[in-house]
Amino acid sequence: MPKAPLKILQVAPEVTPFSKVGGLADVVGALTKEMSRAGHDVRVITPLYGFLEPKEDWTAEPGAFSVHLGGYKEEFTRLWKTTYPGSDAQVYFIEYGKYYDRHEIYTGPWGGHSDNHERFAFLSRAAIDYCHSRQWYPDVIHCHDWTVGFVPVYLNTTEYNTPLGRAATVFTIHNLMHQGIFGREVLQFAGLPPEVFRPDNLESMGLVNMMKGGIYNSTKITTVSPNYAAEIQGPEYGCGLNHVLKYRAGDLIGIINGIDTDEWNPATDKHLPANFSADDLSGKAKCKRKLQERMGLEHDSKVPIFCAIARLFDQKGLDLLAEIVPWIMSEMNVQITLLGAGDGGLEQSFLALQERFHGKVGVYIGYNNQLAHLMEAGSDFFVMPSRFEPCGLNQMYSMAYGTLPIVRSTGGLVDSVQQYVEGRERGTGFRFDEASAKALYYAIGWACSTWYDRPDDYRMLQQNAMRTDLSWTQSADKYLDVYHWAQDARLRGMGILDRTPHP
Ligand code: ADP
Ligand code: GLC
DSSP states (O other): OOOOOOEEEEEOSOOTTTOOSSHHHHHHHHHHHHHHHTTOEEEEEEEOOTTOOOOTTOEEOSSOOEEEETTEEEEOSEEEEEEOTTSSOEEEEEEOHHHHOSSOSSEETTEEOTTHHHHHHHHHHHHHHHHHHHTOOOSEEEEESGGGTHHHHHHHTTTTTSGGGGOEEEEEESOTTOOOEEOTHHHHHHTOOGGGOSTTTTEETTEEEHHHHHHHHOSEEEESOHHHHHHTTSTTTSTTOHHHHHHTGGGEEEOOOOOOTTTSOTTTOTTSSSOOOSSOOHHHHHHHHHHHHHTTOOOOSSSOEEEEEEEESGGGOHHHHHHHHHHHHHHOOOEEEEEEEEOHHHHHHHHHHHHHTTTTEEEEESOOHHHHHHHHHHOSEEEEOOSOOSSOSHHHHHHHTTOEEEEESOHHHHHHOOBOOTTSSOOSBEEEOOOSHHHHHHHHHHHHHHHHHOHHHHHHHHHHHHTSOOSSHHHHHHHHHHHHHHHHHHHHHTTSOOOOOOO
């Protein structure tokens, strides 16, 4: 029997195309669009950061809007509203200069903003107060990562006996490494009762752990790939929360991310000098030439380009690539190009490699979406040696653009990249196991020999990759099942329903 449309509130610190640090923003944006197109009433709450200028089609909501923190009131200047592009979903931006009028979402030049506990407790509370002020009570509140971990805690405490208390919470873990750990005072600031400060709730070693609060208090928990869902229940990838995740294993499910095919489709991509598809790859050669020009690489269509795009942090393992570039350059006829920003030392290492291997190594330090599209389109291989990777989007963008991923076998990279097995008609990329420079070097060598010695295999892998369904269709259906599962469980827990079907 078809189910009635749901009222869904997404609460997130970043949302593509408005604000983005990493893949979380892409996922929130894509899910918002998918759910709205499927007929659900979707709203999003997110901050108005300093780099966001209200546009002509944005409207300022009439009237003041207060956020009720720790016993006193904070007045907002404004709540801005717009429609999510390509959908009917409504996006609400909270304008509160004291916390959000900044150019970096999480970190300033000297590390994490020192008031992040207040900034994100405020975001969580604003989501709650939005619902009350509009008397719009969602069926499901979907929260993304530690910054909004207090939302499920409010739902189980201060909000439980209000009309909002019936809402189920779904908490998605995008990256367990960042947990939001702060002093106990944040509870008072947020107006949360002291009883929640317990090890079997959000306390962790005498501190408040927002991620743990989200995991403990949500009706259901998801993470962004099935393999990562299993990994985080063990000590190696559990980041100290593996016991909590194991305890909640019956409510935890891994759903692989999809890619937004409106944005990442080589046949329609507006950022490219030429479009292409699995049936006609001629445009890809034009993209390759343009990329070589843009990155100062020698013009040569026969040499394979290996590219990497990432935040330059330990997680992504690109220090391993920097370490082996000299070996690669002395033994393989390839070009390497990198787009990224982050760790200053690693940025300098890549810039030095560009100097040293002029015309063979091209580096762009910074964030550049247009260049990211050109790199995916113009390269032949994509290097992603992550130490851990909850899902990863770039390996999937690469596959869609016929650029074969070379990935470490971890997290979602295992679920999304099918291993090439020589002599068989299968595979969409190259996987290796050990997080070491040597293992990466061998994997790149394997890919390079496939390019030069087994060109038919390269083409076969490329076709397999490009023809893989990477869209959100299947994963969005799974999220919908989780929403229903969570809704039933919440109502059952409150004595309103008496059954909980598992998706
Ligand atoms: P994570 O969220 O851990 O950074 P993902 O692979 O899920 O990893 O998502 C990364 C997203 O950020 C992708 O959309 C990627 O294209 C984009 N990205 C990362 N670094 C840059 C950059 N320097 N310039 C442009 N886009 C980038
Ligand atoms: C995180 C993870 C990444 C994932 C993204 C979106 O930033 O590091 O693997 O793809 O979230 O879920």
